[in-house]
Amino acid sequence: MYSPVGFVPFSMVLDAAADVARQHVGESYSGHQIELGKAIPWKATKERFERREAEESLLTAWLISKAMTEVGAYVCSPSGTILRSAHLLHFHNDMLDWYEWPSDVSSHDELSGPFNRAIGDGSNHPLCRFRFINALTGTISVAEREAEILANFYQQDEYGLTQIAVAKQFELWAVCFQAEDMQPNAIETLQALLERNTEQEYSSSVAGKPLRGRRRKVDKAMLAYDTIYPHGHGAKTWPEVAGEVSEMTEETIHHETLMKALNKRKRLLAQD
Numbered sequence: 001m002y003s004p005v006g007f008v009p010f011s012m013v014l015d016a017a018a019d020v021a022r023q024h025v026g027e028s029y030s031g032h033q034i035e036l037g038k039a040i041p042w043k044a045t046k047e048r049f050e051r052r053e054a055e056e057s058l059l060t061a062w063l064i065s066k067a068m069t070e071v072g073a074y075v076c077s078p079s080g081t082i083l084r085s086a087h088l089l090h091f092h093n094d095m096l097d098w099y100e101w102p103s104d105v106s107s108h109d110e111l112s113g114p115f116n117r118a119i120g121d122g123s124n125h126p127l128c129r130f131r132f133i134n135a136l137t138g139t140i141s142v143a144e145r146e147a148e149i150l151a152n153f154y155q156q157d158e159y160g161l162t163q164i165a166v167a168k169q170f171e172l173w174a175v176c177f178q179a180e181d182m183q184p185n186a187i188e189t190l191q192a193l194l195e196r197n198t199e200q201e202y203s204s205s206v207a208g209k210p211l212r213g214r215r216r217k218v219d220k221a222m223l224a225y226d227t228i229y230p231h232g233h234g235a236k237t238w239p240e241v242a243g244e245v246s247e248m249t250e251e252t253i254h255h256e257t258l259m260k261a262l263n264k265r266k267r268l269l270a271q272d
Helices: 010-030 042-072 112-118 142-150 160-168 184-197 216-228 236-249 255-271
Strands: 007-010 074-076 082-084 174-178 203-206 209-212
Touching: 007 010, 010 042, 010 184, 042 082, 042 174, 042 184, 042 209, 042 236, 142 160, 216 255, 236 255
Parallel strands: none
Antiparallel strands: 007 174, 074 082, 074 174, 203 209
16 A cells, blocks of 8 residues: 555565466466367366466465565554564464465365365455455554454454454554565565475374374474473463463464464364
């Protein structure tokens, strides 16, 4: 929407992310072209188009989320005050920035969920799932979306209202990036980001059940949790737990990410 001198607006980086996603996903589909002259069922064509469109949308949101976390995002007030953005302000409800981009998003242990939701359903567009960012305007937007935001908090999260109160202080502040962090340009910066974070072949298991995808930060965090709390964390809050785990791993992990990973492992073990 706007940005101060020396910064790049959210909209410009979003356009670059869409271009990179379109090229990357197009290359992955180019090896599956239909032979010329061969009849193509309309339904199959429609489904293929919807899947490709959903993958492009998800990769676009993933690139923006990764850029805000790894390159660094800022927020600028209408009066020109500039602050470094905290992760809270650019949190994505699918925690896209915690995962590397997989070779097959439809079968990825975590990203398959937002991918399937995005197929043929504009209301579930991945760009609409930033907790406090309106991707259309590139600004922090809380007041008009408070009920929707609350609905996306995990039931166990006792800090939902507190987070909303904090985010409201930045209502209509614009999200932007330092121009020097987007050199030589936004497209090449995002292409390099994608190359560094493309998932390699990896597999692990819990209770004999395969877990596809490489999630090193989350795996390290769960190992640290087991070391610190071999019998559970008792009355400690999730933010306190995440703080101690982050200190041990020397990598910051959001308490919702840790909670989701541990709850999923618990469900898998219960099924065994």
